[in-house]
């Protein structure tokens with residue numbers, strides 16, 4: 539068993555409303571950020587780099603890239 543390793547962890551960093559392409563209606567979304575962590579004995583100890591972000595529809599669970607038109611329109615509408 540190796541002491542050092544790495545692991546990708548997804549963390550929720552935001553939320554809002556967007557027009558879900560799959561449902562063609564306004565839905566709540568979560569914004570997630572994926573980050574690679576350095577691990578020791580499988581325990582995350584040090585964040586290494588951000589590997590990406592994704593928007594996930596709260597209702598249908600589909601995911602989209604925040605750079606798309608979908609998420610660009612969504613960012614300005616925080617969930618109350």
Ligand SMILES: [Zn+2]
Pocket residue numbers: 558559560561565595596597598599600
């Ligand atoms: Zn949806």
